[in-house]
Amino acid sequence: MGFPDQIIRTVEIKKPPERVWAALTTAEGLSSWFGETATVDLRPGGAATMTWSGGHRADMRIERIEEPSVFGFTWHIYGLPADDPRRTYVEFVLEPHGDNGTRLTVTESGFAQLPDEEYRKAFDGNTGGWESELGELVAYLHAA
Numbered sequence: 001m002g003f004p005d006q007i008i009r010t011v012e013i014k015k016p017p018e019r020v021w022a023a024l025t026t027a028e029g030l031s032s033w034f035g036e037t038a039t040v041d042l043r044p045g046g047a048a049t050m051t052w053s054g055g056h057r058a059d060m061r062i063e064r065i066e067e068p069s070v071f072g073f074t075w076h077i078y079g080l081p082a083d084d085p086r087r088t089y090v091e092f093v094l095e096p097h098g099d100n101g102t103r104l105t106v107t108e109s110g111f112a113q114l115p116d117e118e119y120r121k122a123f124d125g126n127t128g129g130w131e132s133e134l135g136e137l138v139a140y141l142h143a144a
Contacts, residue, residue, distance in 0.1 A: 004111070004123070005109055005110065005111050005112035006107055006108065006109040006111070007106075007107070007108045007109075007111075007123065007126055007127050007130055008105065008106070008107045009105070009106050009130045009131065009134055010103060010104065010105045010106075011103075011104050011134050011137075011138055012097055012098070012101060012102070012103050012104075013101060013102045013103075013104055013137075013138055013141055013142075014098075014100075014101045014142065015100075015101065015102060015141045015142070015144075016096075016100050016101070016102060017068045017069065017094045017095070017096055017102045018068050019102075019141060019144075020068075020094055020102045020104055020137075020141065021067060021068035021071070021094060023137060023140065023141055024071050024092050024094075024137075025040060025042055025065075025067075025071055026040060026042075027039050027040045030048075030050055031050070032140050033133070033136045033137045033139075033140035033141075034050055034133055034136070034137070035050030035051055035052055035058065036050075036051060036052050036053060037050065037051045038050045038051075040062075041062070042062065042065065043062065043065065044062060044063060044064065044065060045061065045062065046061075046062040047059065047060065047061060047062070048060040048061075048062060048073060058075055058076065059075065059076065060073040060074065060075045060090075061073060061074050061075075061087075063089065064091065068094060069093065069094050069095070070091065070092070070093055070094070071091070071092045071094075072089060072090065072091035072092070073089075073090055074087040074088065074089050074090070075087060075088065075090065077110075077111075077114070077118075077122050078121070078122045078125045078126055078129070079118060079121040079122050079125060080118060080122070086110075086113055086114070087110065088108050088109060088110035088111065088122075088126075089108070089109050089110050090106065090107070090108045091106070091107050091108075091109075092104060092105070092106050093105045093106075093107075104134075104137075106130060106134065108126055108130065111123045
């Protein structure tokens with residue numbers, strides 16, 4: 001492998017893990033910072049969906065739940081055709097931090113399965129996407 005397989009981002013949020021967990025794992029929470037609408041069947045093997053204006057849609061399969069510390073799902077790889085079966089795995093790890101805060105680490109892995117051209121589009125797109133979306137998550141939680 002000649003390039004990174006993972007995107008890893010960590011943010012510190014001045015809210016307890018339970019509040020951050022709800023923002024990550026509920027339809028109300030996800031639709032407040034990540035998508036415009038969301039559905040969540042919160043169980044291993046359950047489905048979650050987010051939609052945005054313009055018709056963009058993300059379909060996820062929930063893979064791991066360890067409330068309130070680990071939430072993981074697989075989803076379609078940005079830039080690939082809708083019928084492509086390849087997926088990346090996204091995992092959120094929540095740790096208590098400081099006085100009633102949370103350290104949140106998101107890791108998205110599975111990019112090494114892509115050839116160079118598809119890799120660059122997906123990896124760069126999601127790197128910028130996580131930076132933007134985590135900023136929106138922090139703003140949402142701090143406004144609440």
